[in-house]
Amino acid sequence: MTPEIEQKLVELKHIYGPYSVTRVESMLLNEHTIDPLQRESRLILPGLSTTPWLSTSQFKPLHQLIQTLESSSSEIKSEIWSAIESNSDLLLPYVHYLGEQDDWSALYLYRNGEKNTAAKSILPASYNILENELANWLCPVSEMHFSILAPGASIKPHCDLCNFAINLHLAVDIPENCSITVAHETRQWEEGKCLLFDYSYLHEASNGSGQKRICLLMDIWHPDVSYAEREALVFVVKEFYKMMDN
Template structure:
């Protein structure tokens, strides 16, 4: 770690207790790891010890996330209307999704939150989703500032190859916007489909893939990368700074 990270960790421990970052420090020293990874979690870069090895989660089970889930679902009709209007009238607001694996032309994204901040230009294009996300994810600090929120549209016949995302300390929420027959999602060893207007919640450090098997219609969900509910406030501060520093070193 860098001197800046060492100083931050010391300050966090002084405020929250000497053991506040035990799991983060264990993650950084694999030889100290007290538990093994799930076989379908092996390709994740960072696995915080003590997080439940549960691929699928109940989106209604966590009080911290429930206001966001409830508001997204209750405003589904307007969120869908905004997205459909943007898809027809403001297609330049969408771009090829820049997944860390590859940029896919058949996977289109309209970003609401990116690079640690709301994408202000999306407020005009998707006002309902923008407002709900701001009030119930950004202002409440449940969104992971290392990642993003976006409308995710798979074109007819598109698929996302099986992969593990980078870590397990954030969790992925999907609001099903427009779901054609033939679309599905597998996380670990269980495949599900989306129920339009409802949310799914899963740990994407487990191997997962998605597909739109419909040859005529697009599949659209609203995705939000949230802090895993089993992380602490102290860990979130430390992990944000740590991952930003690692990304900076890798870029340099």
């Protein structure tokens, strides 16, 4: 724990109460047990009601977001395909700590703490969700993007950074023989529907078809994370990335 983080936590305790960031302190002091399938994840907030796979019906506060995504799925599918077919310069190789893959690309709506305003004109339905229903849920140190997996491509098993943000997928265009595995349990996307999982657990994906697999991915706050904890965790993650860059 850096002096800057310690000072930030003291400030938050004065604002929100002496126990408001206790779980964050426990996380930073490694005072909790981590599942072996989260071994590569760096920041595990204790006490969250989480399992590798989460039900979209489990968290009532998310229902409006999920309903809007699913009811807009046809429009979202149409606009991302228009971007792909026009070879939009917003389509980029997906950059991950695993490295860069030629067969895995992305179109970002939100990245590095900023909205990609250039996407608004070509992805109006998706961008509208970013600005409205997703506004209070998107983790500001994470992303919202279309994940486009080429025919025959796979994403090797890995854990992402934390468990206090969880991964919400809208299945946009799903050919046959596509799957996602989280903590050794494999499931398939259902086109036009959302699925939710804790990506601090070991997970992987594959496209065994001859077509592109497209999902809209959103890194959202776990609903059990308080506003005080959100503020603390954003600061912690930014400090974490600073240390990684040095």
